Amino acid sequence: MSDSVLHVPREQLIETVSGLRDEGYVSALDVTAVDYLEHPGRDDLPPEVVSERFELVVTLISHAAPGRIRLRVQVPDEDPTVPTLFDLFPGTEALEREVADMFGIVFEDHPDPTRILMPPDWEGHPLRKDFAVGRIPVQFKATR
Amino acid sequence: MSAPESIVEAATDEAVRRRENSAVLRIGEDDGERLEAEAGTSDTGMIMNMGPQHPSTHGVLRLMLEMEGETVMRSKPVIGYLHTGMEKTAETLTYLQGPTNVTRMDYASPLFSELAFSMATEALLGLEIPPRAVWIRMLMCELNRISSHLLFQATNGMDIGAVSMMLYGWREREEALRLLETITGLRMNHNYIRPGGVAADLPDGWRDDVLTLIDTLPARLNEFDTLLTGQPIYRERLQGVGVINTAECLALGVTGPILRSTGYVWDLRRDMPYLAYDQVDFDVVVGTYGDCFDRYAIRLNEIRESIRILAQVLDQMPSGDYRVQDKKVTPPPRARIDESMEALIHHFKIFTEGFKVPAGEVYAAVESPRGELGCYMVSDGSAVPYRMHIRGPSFVNLQTLPHLMRGGMVADAVAIISSVDPIMGEVDR
Numbered sequence: 057m058s059d060s061v062l063h064v065p066r067e068q069l070i071e072t073v074s075g076l077r078d079e080g081y082v083s084a085l086d087v088t089a090v091d092y093l094e095h096p097g098r099d100d101l102p103p104e105v106v107s108e109r110f111e112l113v114v115t116l117i118s119h120a121a122p123g124r125i126r127l128r129v130q131v132p133d134e135d136p137t138v139p140t141l142f143d144l145f146p147g148t149e150a151l152e153r154e155v156a157d158m159f160g161i162v163f164e165d166h167p168d169p170t171r172i173l174m175p176p177d178w179e180g181h182p183l184r185k186d187f188a189v190g191r192i193p194v195q196f197k198a199t200r
Numbered sequence: 201m202s203a204p205e206s207i208v209e210a211a212t213d214e215a216v217r218r219r220e221n222s223a224v225l226r227i228g229e230d231d232g233e234r235l236e237a238e239a240g241t242s243d244t245g246m247i248m249n250m251g252p253q254h255p256s257t258h259g260v261l262r263l264m265l266e267m268e269g270e271t272v273m274r275s276k277p278v279i280g281y282l283h284t285g286m287e288k289t290a291e292t293l294t295y296l297q298g299p300t301n302v303t304r305m306d307y308a309s310p311l312f313s314e315l316a317f318s319m320a321t322e323a324l325l326g327l328e329i330p331p332r333a334v335w336i337r338m339l340m341c342e343l344n345r346i347s348s349h350l351l352f353q354a355t356n357g358m359d360i361g362a363v364s365m366m367l368y369g370w371r372e373r374e375e376a377l378r379l380l381e382t383i384t385g386l387r388m389n390h391n392y393i394r395p396g397g398v399a400a401d402l403p404d405g406w407r408d409d410v411l412t413l414i415d416t417l418p419a420r421l422n423e424f425d426t427l428l429t430g431q432p433i434y435r436e437r438l439q440g441v442g443v444i445n446t447a448e449c450l451a452l453g454v455t456g457p458i459l460r461s462t463g464y465v466w467d468l469r470r471d472m473p474y475l476a477y478d479q480v481d482f483d484v485v486v487g488t489y490g491d492c493f494d495r496y497a498i499r500l501n502e503i504r505e506s507i508r509i510l511a512q513v514l515d516q517m518p519s520g521d522y523r524v525q526d527k528k529v530t531p532p533p534r535a536r537i538d539e540s541m542e543a544l545i546h547h548f549k550i551f552t553e554g555f556k557v558p559a560g561e562v563y564a565a566v567e568s569p570r571g572e573l574g575c576y577m578v579s580d581g582s583a584v585p586y587r588m589h590i591r592g593p594s595f596v597n598l599q600t601l602p603h604l605m606r607g608g609m610v611a612d613a614v615a616i617i618s619s620v621d622p623i624m625g626e627v628d629r
Contacts, residue, residue, distance in 0.1 A: 059563055082207050083450045086563075086591040088576055095580045100560060113576060115563055115591070122472045126563060146215040147453030150599050158287075167219050168226055173280040173628060182288055183587075189288065 059115070059124040063105045066112075066129045070139050073114065073127070077144060081116040081125060084145035087152055088113050089131075089159045093185040109133040110161060114141065114148075131161055140166040158183035210447030214603075223602045225264050225276040245273070250613070252281050258355065258617065259624035263601070270609050275602045279595075282628035290588035294554030295321050298585065300391045302575075305590055306626040307388055309348040311340050312568035313590060313626075314393040316575035319474065319564035321395035324557050324579050327529065330521040331476075333397035338475050339410070339513045340383065340392060341566075342506040346417070347376035348569040349499045349506075352621050353424060356496060359618040360437050365427060372420050379409050396530050397523025410514060414507045421503060429497070438493035442604035442616035445490055452603070453596045456571025457502070458620065461487035461494035468567035480512045492619040499621070502569075528555050554583035570594050570621060592626035 064072045073084075090111045092098060101107055110131035117124050131138055140163040141148045152163045153172040160181035163169065171178060180187050218224050225247075251262040260281035266274040290301050302317045303310040315337060322329060350373035357365020377387045383402060384390040392399045428434045444454075446462040459466055467484040469477040485501040487494025523530050531550045536543040559581040565574035571593030578587040597620055604616045 077208060077211075083455075084453050085455075085565075085572060085596075086574055086576065086589075088589045088591075090561075090578050090587045095578075095586055098559065098580070113561075115574070115576070117572075119466055119471070124563065124565075142219075143212070143215045145211055145453065146218055146451055147596060147599060149218070150595060151453075154595075168224070171280075173283040175280070182285055187288075189292070 059126050061126045061128060063102060064127050064129050066131060066138050069112075069114075069127070069129055070141070070144070073116070073141055073144050076116055076125060079118075080120045081118045083117050083119075084114065084141060084148050084151075085117050085124070086113070086115040087141065087148050087155055089155045089161055089183075091159060091183065091185045105130060110136055110159060112138055112155070112161065136160060137162045137164055139164050142166060157181070160184065206447045207450050210445070211451035214448055214451045218602075223274060223606050225266050225274040225602070227264065227276065248610075252278075258622055261598075261617065261622065261624055261627075263613070263617075265605075265610065265613065267610065272605045272608055272610055272613055275605050275613075277598050277601050279598070279624070279627050282624045284629070286629045287587075287589055290585055292584060294583050295395050295557055295585065296550065296554055298588065299394050300389075302588075302590060303389045303391055304625065305592065305629055306568065306570070306573070306594070306623045308351050308623050309344050309569050310389050311344040311393055312566055312573050313575075314391065315341060316564055316566050316568075316573050316590070317577075317588070318393050318395045319566065320562050320575040320577040321557060323562045323564055324560050324577065325395070325529065326558075327396060327524055327526065329397050329524050331518045332520045333522050333524070334475050335513055335517050336398050336402060336522055337393055338477070338480075339402075339510065339517070340380070340390075340398070341475075342509045342513070343376055343380055343410075343413075345506045345569050346503050347373050347380065349503045350376060352499050352569075352618075353496075356618045356621075357428065359614050360434060362428060362431075362434060365424070368420070368423065368427070372417065375413055375416070379413055382406070382409055394523075396526065397521070401522040407514060410510060414510050417507055418504070421500065424500060429500070435493060437612075437615055438496060438619070439491060440489070441492045441608060441612045442619060443489060443491045444600060444604060448603065449490075449600075452599050454571070454600055456567070456569070456593050456597065457495050457498045458490075458597055458600065459571070460485065460498055462490035463488050468565060468572060472565075474564075474566060479516070480509050482506075482509050492615050495619040495621075499569075556581060556583050557585075565591070568593055570623065570626075571597060590626070590629060592629065594620075594622040594624075594626045595629075598622050598627055 093109055108130040112129040112131055114127040155161050157171045157173055246267050248265045248267050252260040262278040264276045265272050293301055298317050299314040302313040305313050350369050354366045354369025381387045384392040446464040449459045463486050465484050465486055470484050482505045485498045487498055531547050532543040537547055557579045559579050561578040563576045565572050573593055574591035576589040577585050580586040605613050
């Protein structure tokens with residue numbers, strides 16, 4: 057049971073997802089991201105896809121013909137922005153907030169671009185590979 | 201099944217509704233000035249904080265409710281109070297240590313996270329696990345589904361005010377947990393399902409223990425029916441409260457009992473079978489109205505279906521290995537370590553260095569008691585995952601709260617949170 061994988065440039069993300077939704081992918085299950093900072097020589101990308109630091113991973117599911125499809129979107133470090141999928145699948149709201157919180161990827165036109173898991177005044181994005189573990193002073197306001 | 205057009209329509213409607221600020225309260229969680237300004241716009245309105253310390257919020261869920269008298273208008277769930285960075289931690293733990301981490305996410309149904317993690321690892325390794333391990337996993341998962349749904353029955357009863365239900369639900373759940381403890385050694389956070397199979401074979405007498413449980417439970421479930429299902433006060437509190445339809449569920453990514461309560465048949469065990477669910481006979485329970493009562497009834501009847509599955513697992517449990525005999529993944533038997541230096545080294549290396557997993561990425565999903573629980577895993581060829589992400593059903597399902605609560609009474613909010621059955625450990629991870 058392997059899912060189909062599609063590499064999508066971020067400019068075409070919206071129309072791809074919208075096309076897939078018309079084809080019967082009725083629900084967006086998951087939006088997550090990977091920071092490929094420490095994994096430069098990866099070879100699982102097709103030759104025409106240029107590897108970037110971040111990769112946005114969107115999983116959609118089709119119920120009529122049971123199957124999932126995974127969209128992998130390369131997002132450069134210099135300009136970590138992606139269009140939001142909120143208007144196509146409002147259920148991606150919290151998932152996108154989590155990705156923004158954890159990776160610092162900005163979702164353009166997201167209705168609520170605030171932190172979701174970390175405190176609002178937290179500095180940095182914990183799931184980035186260059187976010188050090190265990191050396192961070194307590195960052196809550198009251199202790200400053 | 202609904203036609204795609206209605207789903208597209210519902211998704212657009214829902215997005216517009218949420219964007220136009222009519223269901224979700226868009227206020228930062230620490231924005232005191234905005235709070236006062238918003239609350240001051242009407243004479244009767246106010247913004248009320250519910251939680252994070254509130255017995256009916258199931259842990260540490262905080263809700264910001266915009267009230268108009270007793271009626272809830274907009275609301276916003278505020279989460280993160282239990283965030284401990286488990287996905288970051290997972291990047292430092294080997295594949296063998298991984299289940300100890302993920303098992304602490306959904307603490308009411310820990311075996312499902314372990315299963316999703318193990319299935320993802322096995323997919324990357326290309327491992328086929330032995331039939332006995334598959335059936336042991338099914339046995340454990342269904343036992344865990346029963347204990348999780350019993351926990352729901354207990355807390356749901358308590359939230360509504362049926363305090364005696366709390367005691368009965370807890371008593372039955374404890375029976376299921378005792379059985380899990382006999383098999384895994386722990387009541388919760390079992391670390392039992394591991395990449396390559398399960399941690400240990402079933403103990404002597406397991407068959408009798410399971411039989412005792414599935415013999416006693418149905419009568420107890422009938423007691424629940426007597427106590428709650430037909431009771432007018434209970435029905436009054438739940439029927440027609442927190443209604444959602446199929447298209448809205450799909451637009452919001454909702455899975456599990458909430459999706460099924462709308463009358464939509466979707467269960468990964470039936471529709472995208474994993475383990476050996478295609479070899480057992482069970483029904484997918486669906487509701488009609490998509491309200492709190494349907495969600496209660498679905499969970500109650502899913503316990504009955506799990507009992508049916510357990511009876512079949514007892515009949516069909518194959519003999520053989522409980523874990524794969526692949527020296528790369530499986531530590532040697534304990535007895536071998538005393539007599540063989542190689543076995544000792546082998547054991548030491550597996551538990552210190554771990555085993556290397558081929559580079560790649562994979563998504564594996566199981567039907568947890570709360571919905572689709574997925575594990576997205578990226579390996580760079582080393583012994584620890586490069587990235588491990590758990591798609592927690594509670595996290596996604598929680599987004600229905602503003603929709604379900606809008607226009608209801610504040611007392612209904614309690615019933616609605618309970619019927620969504622969120623486990624905050626999984627929401628915050």
